[in-house]
Amino acid sequence: MGRPAMESSSEEELEDDFPGHEWITPQSSIRAAYQSQTEKGIRKTCSELLELKDAIENLCGNMQSKYHAFLRISEEVVEAEQELIELQKHVSAQGMLVQDLMSGVCRELDMWQKYSKEEHVVEKDFQSELNEILSVDTQDPKVIFLDEIDILLAEHKLEKALLALDTEEKKYMTTDGSGKESDAEISAYKTALFKRKSILEDQLVRYSEQPSLSITELRKSLSGLIKIGKGSVAHQVLLKTYGSHLHRDVEAFLPTCSVYTETYSATLSQLVFSAISKVLKESSTLFGDSPTNMNRIIQWAEYEIEAFARLVKENSPLPESVSALRSVCICIQTTLAHCSCLEAHGLKFSKLLMLLLRPHIEEVLELNFRRVRRKIIDSARNDDILRLGPQEGSPTSDSVAPKMMLTSSGKKFMSVINVSSRFIDYSLLIFLFWIYHILIGCYYIYGFSSM
Structure with missing residues (x-):
């Protein structure tokens, strides 16, 4: 640190001792000039090196991205090449199909032309022969x-x-x-x-x-x-015509089923069985008593009866209601009456009808009896509540109260049964149905009461 200071001081002394001429540049100016130029050159070189570094980095990044793009393009080229191969196979297969189709069409056209020529020749011969016959x-x-x-x-x-x-x-x-x-x-x-x-x-x-x-x-x-000898066709037309009339009448009546909840089944029964009776009468008048025609009528009638049973169930009121019970009773009464009329003409549909209606009948009777049983149980519970408070001072109150309770419950039981059973038609079948369910229900009620 001391040496450079001494050198600078010595140089200043020399300059003072030997003053320079105007044409001589001082050493300090020369050194300052060279020093400034060297710094600028170094700075410029450094900036150029930094720019070169950035350019190299950009070049490397571009090369890497271009390399990835090249790889992606190479993969797409491979996929496109595979798709082209598949397309070429598909085109060749379609070409084979087109060739087969063309050959088949040509073969069919040849056969059609051959047959059409033969038919034309036959028709021409027949027509010419007929013309010759009629043009005499x-x-x-x-x-x-x-x-x-x-x-x-x-x-x-x-x-x-x-x-x-x-x-x-x-x-x-x-x-x-x-x-x-x-x-x-x-x-x-x-x-x-x-x-x-x-x-x-x-x-x-x-x-x-x-x-x-x-x-x-x-x-x-x-x-x-x-x-003209088409009796079979005429009989089929007869059945089809009456069937269409019946379906039209039924469709017109169905919207009113919700209004006439108890008698709708009787009206449907009247429509169906009257159509069957009319068909039987017309068939006997036009075609006579033919077994073939009778079998056709039976098949047609069975189909219409099945549709009738389905409509009765679909348009029935709530199964547990008294209206449903009365509707079932009226339905059985009217349909069995119609069946008995048809049995005189050899058509027996009673078994089929009861087979189709039996599930609906059992459901209505069972649910109605459950409703009756609930009412009886509720009345018995009310009697129990009344029995809890007997009058004091009555010596016979303890012995009379149970009998009074049973008598009151029995009267209510009989009143409910009378209300429900007054709608029942006492034909043998319904009577047996109702009695069977009543006896089973009574067993459950009294068994429940004794527990």
Whole structure:
């Protein structure tokens, strides 16, 4: 520390001893100038190095991000290549399917053209043969008759068309094959008649299925089907027509079931069994007593009775109410009466009806008896409460009170039973049902009371 100070002091002394000329730069100025330039150079170099460092770091970061991007692009390229391979396989498979489809379509077209040509040839031969038969004379009565039938069918004059066809068919059935007409001519003419008869059958069926058709018009239409030999179709139309009428009447009545809670089942029973009776009567009048037709009526009636039992249960009031009990009794009374009327005609539906209604009947009776039992138990409890406070000073109060309680409970029991049982129709079946449940209930009540 002392040495530099001495040197600087010596230099100052020299400068004082030897004053410089103007053209000579002092040593201190030179050193200051070099020192400032060196510091600036070092600072500039340091700043350039820092900039270079930042640039290198940015370059490394860019290279790393670009490397990751390159890896990602490489993976996407591999996936795209795999998708292209799959797409190529799919395209080749679709191409094979298209080729198979084209070959199949071509094969089907060839077969269709072959068959259509054959059919066209057959139809052409038949039509030409029929034309040859009918074009012998332009005033041929067969041609005139077929034209008249076509006009009647086009105008929906079914009765006239039916009468004309029936007359013409009977004429050809009674005449012999002798004459100028050959077998081919007769066969062609019968084929033309059969074709028009099938058209008449379709028109009669559609006419019979109209909802607004009256019973008289329905009978005429069904009689027409019978005349052209379609008795089975006519019977099916009869069942279908009456079934649609019944369903329409039932649908119109169902909204009022909530109003007539006790008598709705009787009305439904009347609708169903009256329809069955009408069908039986019409079938016997139009078709006679045929076992086949009777079996069809039985199947149709069983289906309608099953629907009736389902509607009775669905529209019933609460099963534990007295209204439900009365509704069940009225239902059984009316349905068994209707069944007894049908049994005279050979239709027995009593067993089926009771089989379908038995679960509903048992449920209503059981729940009503539970309601009665609750009332009896409640009345017995009230009697117990009254018995707890006998009058004092009465010597016979202890012995009379239990008897009075039993007498009061018994009277209430009998009154409840009378209220419930007065709605019961005393037919044998319902009577047995009710007595069975009453006896079992009495056993439970008195068994409960004795405990």
